Amino acid sequence: MSDLLSSLSPSQRAAAQTVNGPLLIIAGAGTGKTRTLVHRLAYLVAEARIPAEKLLAITFTTRAADEMRERIAALCSQGIDLSALFVGTIHSLCHRILKHECRSAGFVSDFEIISPADQAAVIRNLAPRFFPEQQSLSLKKYELMLSREKNDRARLAAENHELTSESCSPFLRAYQEVLERQGLLDFDDLIIKTLVFLKKFSLHAQELRTRFSHLSVDEYQDLNTAQYLLLRELAGAHPNLCAVGDADQAIYAFRGAQVKNFLNFQQDFPDATIVKLEENFRSTRTIIAASQQVIEKNKERIEKKLIAVKPAGARIELCELLDERQEARFIASEIGRLVGGARFESLGHDQRDEELPELSFKDIAVLYRLHAQARLIKEALEQAGIPLQVARDRSLYEEPDAEVIIAMLELLHDQGNDLAAAALLENAIKGLGPKTVASLKDYAGKSGTTVIESIRQEFSLPEITADRRARLHSFLGLLDELTEKARTLPLDQLIREIAAKLSIGAASADNEESSVSQTDENLLDLITAAMPFSAVPAAEGIPHFLSKIALLREGEQICPQQEAVTLLTVHGAKGLEFPA
């Protein structure tokens, strides 16, 4: 087994061989930290004889967990059996603990995780009641507000204070009541419930600590308060806890990550072994030098100097163009130059730089800070005939325009779908807001009928004015008209029809030119996606289309090695590698 660590650098090996006690690995970007982590796990099992089922490797993203599993699988095929090891996100771990341990202890009943759409709906419903003077604070603002308060309360829980519902803000209380009534947890609850459970049921907590003797946590600098407290609880007083992270890559403070947790590791665990990984295998010396200059300015950091293994490489070029259009065109021509294709370059004077290695499209990424900046670049690249893929966080089906149309399709398929009905009325019908929709839902709930049926029944509510009622009725008319059309028209035509009736796309001419074409594009994409279901009348095609969408939402988008330039945000690029 002596060759197990032979491929590691001295500091990587030092980290991998540290078996007992707290271990802090300060790992710069591109220093092979996942590799080190996995080799350490293998070492723990193969050399230190620790049963694999006693190891926990915790990540923050499924991507990181997948990468780790892949590397572990590669080692397993070389004869080291790590299959019993738990590798997963901190959320999946909590999910498991809650589903098994907590339920058997009678601490929680069965639960589901609230879907983003439902969570948004709950917040949209509650916010106006608690913040009447604020007209239109964004949803995310409220989400963050709730999350922050919950994390603050997690600290109380960790100090063994009882979490009473009186001690929290009315907004949070109302929010939690809605979730509780439906047996739902949000992602913060997943962590906090587990934390409270460990605090309250110390026997179970002790059992878990014995069951898992060695913990490793990747991206430790990204922990938020509740996650940090939970890990401390799970690690206990004499922890074999391995924290891996880099304060210089702490880019998620805005969503509650506390770099302090990473910086305080030595105070938390004074006997911690500390290993710095400073040898960078990913980037050229030029890039390392430049990034070092930027990083040095960080205030909250642990001193560390990246050492480049690669040669200097190409110089960094900084170009200032007149506007975004020029910038997009420049990027397109630059990519053309890099791959050396004559196909899209101007005719005459183009020649490939001979000393550049041959690059293909998949080796190139375009980064930007905002998703909104992608559009012009995308258009310019398309015009130049460059294949591309946009790594957007939400799929087409989560774009607001598409969601409205999908909600309409859902409603045509099943008029009893109150979620779809509410979303439609609220987002697509002018003059109807959350207030009207809330009272409608309220009414429907009390009289045991559906939202649509309530409108149909000429119900009377004092808070719904005549002019709102007129809008509601014209919506009913539209619904009936579309139901009729769905019997004959194919799905793609029906979608066009819906878009036109709801003034989505080309119809809204007063909008800014840019936002119109984005909407149009979404619409076209949606119609394209619907084409396979358009051979039959829409009424038959809709359910098939909807179930395909549901499937797509579940499964992750799989297109890793496409021969295309990748467009993504700077945040999205963390930890990725591109040759160019």
Add this chain to the structure above:
DNA sequence: CAGGAAGAAATTTTT
């Protein structure tokens, strides 16, 4: 009208 203060929005993960 320039220019500054103050506020809002954007960056994103998690079953």
Add this chain to the structure above:
DNA sequence: TTTCTTCCTG
């Protein structure tokens, strides 16, 4: 953290 918008003041 940074950038854009809005509103106010001299």
